[in-house]
Amino acid sequence: MIEYFEKEIATETEKLKYILTTPTDFDKKNESLPLIVFLHGSGERGDDIEKLKVYCIPKIFTKDPDTERAITLSPLCHSERTWFDYKWHVIKLIDDIADEYNVDKDRITLCGISMGGFGTWEIAMTVPEKFAAIAPICGGGMSWRAWYLRNMPIRVYHGAKDDIVPLQYSEIMVNAIKAQGNNNIELTVYDDLSHPCWDRAFEKTDLVKWLATSKKDGGRE
Numbered sequence: 001m002i003e004y005f006e007k008e009i010a011t012e013t014e015k016l017k018y019i020l021t022t023p024t025d026f027d028k029k030n031e032s033l034p035l036i037v038f039l040h041g042s043g044e045r046g047d048d049i050e051k052l053k054v055y056c057i058p059k060i061f062t063k064d065p066d067t068e069r070a071i072t073l074s075p076l077c078h079s080e081r082t083w084f085d086y087k088w089h090v091i092k093l094i095d096d097i098a099d100e101y102n103v104d105k106d107r108i109t110l111c112g113i114s115m116g117g118f119g120t121w122e123i124a125m126t127v128p129e130k131f132a133a134i135a136p137i138c139g140g141g142m143s144w145r146a147w148y149l150r151n152m153p154i155r156v157y158h159g160a161k162d163d164i165v166p167l168q169y170s171e172i173m174v175n176a177i178k179a180q181g182n183n184n185i186e187l188t189v190y191d192d193l194s195h196p197c198w199d200r201a202f203e204k205t206d207l208v209k210w211l212a213t214s215k216k217d218g219g220r221e
Helices: 049-054 056-063 087-100 115-126 143-149 167-178 198-203 207-213
Strands: 002-008 015-021 035-039 071-075 108-113 133-137 154-159 185-190
Touching: 015 049, 015 056, 015 087, 035 056, 035 087, 035 115, 035 207, 049 056, 056 071, 056 108, 056 198, 071 087, 087 115, 108 115, 108 207, 115 133, 115 143, 133 198, 133 207, 143 167, 154 167, 154 198, 154 207, 167 185, 198 207
Parallel strands: 035 071, 035 108, 108 133, 133 154, 154 185
Antiparallel strands: 002 015, 015 071
8 A cells, every 4th residue: 555645743834744664464453563663865855756756765666566565655855855854754754654653663764865865874973773774875874973873783795986975974984883893884885876776775785675674673574
């Protein structure tokens, strides 16, 4: 099932549109599924929810909501804003969806591309206890906060030829987190790709399955 919503978050006057997908035979009263949260890049900002269906998780799951036995949540960021502006909106939205759809709260994962990669790093460092795993793609973050991700399973992807967000941004984060003792972090560098490396990451690797099967404390479903 594919649903399009607009929700006012807490007491904020701004609303977030989002796409939610569930398996076709999902019964929230009798089943608790993982939740994959996806944050888009700057090019998809605005009011057109259809733009979200161009890339990655919303592209894959709106074509086939049964790709994995999981619920997916893809919010839409307003024009001229970033996920830093909506950090707490997204966190509250995740909590609301988790409660409403009986999500397995040990199996919530977060991923994003470009601006959404930055958002993934930031939100995960803000509430690391909320996520089983994260996958930031061609993003970057505040490496001095790496301690918060010392136990987080992480997959990072970046194009070596990226001239918009330099590869160094991901390398700095990965090295800082490894320095905190996290050995469950993996950086994949695509030597032949520039900024838009996300299609290969999502469609040519097991990333989607990895997100759908990740569980807190390093477990797998």
